[in-house]
Amino acid sequence: MTHDFVHNNLPSRVVFAVGARTRLPEEIDRLGLHRLIVVCTPAQADLAADLTSPLGGKIAELHPHATMHVPVAVAAKAIARSREIDADGCIAIGGGSAIGLAKAIARDTGLPIVALPTTYAGSEMTTVWGLTDAARKTTGRDQRVLPVTVIYDPQLTVTLPPALSITSGMNALAHSAESLYAPDRSPITSLIAAESVRALADALPRLVTDPHDMGARADALYGAWLAGSALGATTMSLHHKLCHILGGTFDLPHAETHTAVLPHVLAVNLPAAPQARTALESALRAADPADHLFHLANNLGAEMSLKALGMPEDGLRTVIDQALAAPYANPTPVREAELDHLLGNAFVGAPPT
Structure with a gap:
């Protein structure tokens, strides 16, 4: 390093x-x-x-x-x-x-x-x-x-229903994932982010099994605290940009949108961010972090289709245009082809490619 x-x-x-x-x-x-x-x-x-x-x-x-x-x-x-x-x-x-x-x-x-x-x-x-x-x-x-x-x-x-617990946890996990390839990351933020991913990914399945499991609730909240800390100390990239556009333009639900979009952005970004990929592989104990997070959320009952969340198909062009119009830090160049591909997959709820 x-x-x-x-x-x-x-x-x-x-x-x-x-x-x-x-x-x-x-x-x-x-x-x-x-x-x-x-x-x-x-x-x-x-x-x-x-x-x-x-x-x-x-x-x-x-x-x-x-x-x-x-x-x-x-x-x-x-x-x-x-x-x-x-x-x-x-x-x-x-x-x-x-x-x-x-x-x-x-x-x-x-x-x-x-x-x-x-x-x-x-x-x-x-x-x-x-x-x-x-x-x-x-x-x-x-x-x-x-x-x-x-x-x-x-x-x-505890009163947060399991379905909302999953999407809220995935929203937090997105903060940590993006901070791992942020241009202003540091060794400290990367340690915080990796620990956050580990804690959240371990806690969320336990919350579905028993929503009143206080140990699981504490672990998830601990992970969320760390995720917020990582978010607060670094610059977010493509994922957060897209979710801000989707939420602000089409009033899509915040946490659910983060959940549906994150695996697809990681599939685009991680090949250009090897250190982030290695950290996520270790934290998730998975060879393909993007695919793992998609199936984790999907298997726990999260809706993975932007269309099902209320996104109109004719709005995809608007999202692409807004994303291209405002440059921001990202580990790989953000081009129309990549945006069209990842948003198309997220729209129908297909696994990331």
Whole structure:
């Protein structure tokens, strides 16, 4: 290995334990916060109210309006409410939708975020934000959106159904896979990413067998934390670009789209990224990582067809055009032929080639 790299550690505090949610009041006290806006999706309003009830009068407002891909209008309302109630902090409870909305608030107001993830999205460990407007998703990086504290409690993921657990876990695994061939990877991020892949791939089948297996839930959440850390420290490539286009343009479900696309992108990229391929072969104990991940997800019940997820066939041209119009780092050149081939396979749910 040639030791020539730059590595940045992102400044966030992680509290990880079964039952860690009960430590929320002491973490809020530690930060000196007194007027909090709590963001979540409508479906998790009761959970958010229950988790934050020990904070009493420190909760200025429960704002259960987070939605997928963070539409600009939804973000604007949340930002306005945080100003109107004079919030001094934001608690995000949920997956990527809730944490994404909290990031929109923080990016505009500078409010510190405390995150309690209930999925394996990994967004809570990154400076990446995303907003969707007029069927286009825009993303960027800003230190202000990185949560100052993340409380990981495996018990908060138990209500995540097995099907969503699989796709959420595959979404996290995609972060690690792409970080292994990122242009700004370091030995540390590569170690983190490989361990993440190992933990997630081992945990997901156990979750399907027993959704209440707390050891499996803890292992999956551990893997997701590492995946988010790898995502936060590196530049993502073709896979994430395509998923942002698919989600923002066609409103496809986030984790399910990552699951369907990842094996096909790896089939294109890994021949040009031998170190990443070797790391994935070892972590997955498989000779063909792309094929292995396809069949792992498929055998666990994940939908592998973009068409079945709601993608219109006449939209493939739009995805290709958008991907070609915005250059980005990738281990191999991104050309129309490769995009047409991998998206065609992903559209019908065929194995990667």
